[in-house]
Amino acid sequence: MRKLIALLTGFVVIAVGANASDPPKGGAPTVETAVKPASSAHASAGSAHGASAASAASGPKLPYEATLPIPGGSARAKSSAKSEESEKAKDDKPRGLDVKKVDETEADLTAKIAQRLAILRANQAARAAAAEKARKAAAAKEAAAVAEKAKQPPPKIEHWTYEGETGPANWGKINTDWAKCSAGNRQSPIDIRDGMKVDLEQIVFDYRPTSFSVIDNGHTVQVTLAGGNYLTVGNRMYELLQFHFHRPSEERINGKGFEMVVHMVHRDAEGKLAVLAVLLERGNASPIIQTVWNNLPLEKNMEVSPAVLIDPTQFLPQRREYFTYMGSLTTPPCTEGVLWLVMKQPMSAAPAQMALFSRLYPLNARPIQPNAGRVIKESN
Numbered sequence: 001m002r003k004l005i006a007l008l009t010g011f012v013v014i015a016v017g018a019n020a021s022d023p024p025k026g027g028a029p030t031v032e033t034a035v036k037p038a039s040s041a042h043a044s045a046g047s048a049h050g051a052s053a054a055s056a057a058s059g060p061k062l063p064y065e066a067t068l069p070i071p072g073g074s075a076r077a078k079s080s081a082k083s084e085e086s087e088k089a090k091d092d093k094p095r096g097l098d099v100k101k102v103d104e105t106e107a108d109l110t111a112k113i114a115q116r117l118a119i120l121r122a123n124q125a126a127r128a129a130a131a132e133k134a135r136k137a138a139a140a141k142e143a144a145a146v147a148e149k150a151k152q153p154p155p156k157i158e159h160w161t162y163e164g165e166t167g168p169a170n171w172g173k174i175n176t177d178w179a180k181c182s183a184g185n186r187q188s189p190i191d192i193r194d195g196m197k198v199d200l201e202q203i204v205f206d207y208r209p210t211s212f213s214v215i216d217n218g219h220t221v222q223v224t225l226a227g228g229n230y231l232t233v234g235n236r237m238y239e240l241l242q243f244h245f246h247r248p249s250e251e252r253i254n255g256k257g258f259e260m261v262v263h264m265v266h267r268d269a270e271g272k273l274a275v276l277a278v279l280l281e282r283g284n285a286s287p288i289i290q291t292v293w294n295n296l297p298l299e300k301n302m303e304v305s306p307a308v309l310i311d312p313t314q315f316l317p318q319r320r321e322y323f324t325y326m327g328s329l330t331t332p333p334c335t336e337g338v339l340w341l342v343m344k345q346p347m348s349a350a351p352a353q354m355a356l357f358s359r360l361y362p363l364n365a366r367p368i369q370p371n372a373g374r375v376i377k378e379s380n
């Protein structure tokens with residue numbers, strides 16, 4: 001009889017497993033707590049089956065059962081004893097004729113099938129929940145990665161030009177350090193007009209022949225000076241660091257541009273900048289420009305340090321009247337807070353000297369920037 005039960009059980013379970021959408025893998029079920037008691041199946045089998053009730057007690061435990069103390073030993077121990085008794089009694093009877101026993105077996109099988117189905121469903125639900133959890137975790141991870149990427153600043157481009165994609169209109173966009181180039185409201189150059197004519201103090205120059213180096217930095221020809229050249233204005237003393245050229249002139253005077261300009265960049269002890277601009281027009285040759293051109297490097301970014309000295313005084317016009325306003329560097333990063341001093345009287349350079357520069361830089365001037373209500377003062 002036991003063999004028959006085992007055989008039938010196996011057959012039915014296999015049949016159920018084959019029909020289930022999620023067949024059991026391996027042996028032991030993974031979700032025990034989800035198993036429902038087989039009591040309903042037993043109840044439907046009828047109260048006449050006393051042995052069936054005993055069998056129900058030997059079925060799977062309800063979770064709350066574990067918390068209820070049972071006097072006189074565990075329910076499982078009792079029921080297994082009863083089962084043995086009933087089994088023994090059954091064995092005494094003739095085999096194959098016990099209808100009651102067959103009903104009992106059917107009920108048992110029904111219970112086991114229900115139990116196995118419950119386990120399968122529970123496992124399936126657990127797997128679906130795990131898959132959903134994994135999907136949510138992956139989505140969260142992806143969202144975090146996107147947010148992180150959005151937080152990172154765009155790649156910084158150090159290259160800028162006077163035309164095209166990396167030209168003045170885009171300087172502020174291509175590098176976050178250059179934001180002032182587009183967002184600033186104290187930018188240079190400007191069209192100098194409607195200046196307030198006042199008794200501007202004289203700029204005091206203390207320039208002398210100095211050793212220097214020349215570099216073509218890809219934007220202009222620049223001369224870097226050894227120390228010792230000073231300009232004093234507004235009770236501040238600024239030291240001349242370097243001068244460089246633009247073609248055409250960046251600044252305009254009442255709308256008028258000039259062929260070239262030299263910018264002489266000074267800095268005081270606090271790091272504040274003052275740029276002296278001297279406009280250049282066609283005329284006599286400039287001795288200081290000739291000294292620079294004589295020492296032009298053969299390659300870009302190759303520095304030439306000649307043995308001769310250069311005298312920045314040679315850039316200063318005879319008349320020292322000037323315009324002044326607060327502006328910025330005219331190249332990236334377009335730093336503001338720069339004191340501009342624009343000499344009213346232009347200096348001259350020979351057409352050949354200008355032609356030489358234009359072969360290197362036919363255009364290296366930033367467009368005019370909005371005045372934005374700034375005060376411009378000029379010498380009477």
Ligand SMILES: [Zn+2]
Pocket residue numbers: 244245246263330
């Ligand atoms: Zn400049």
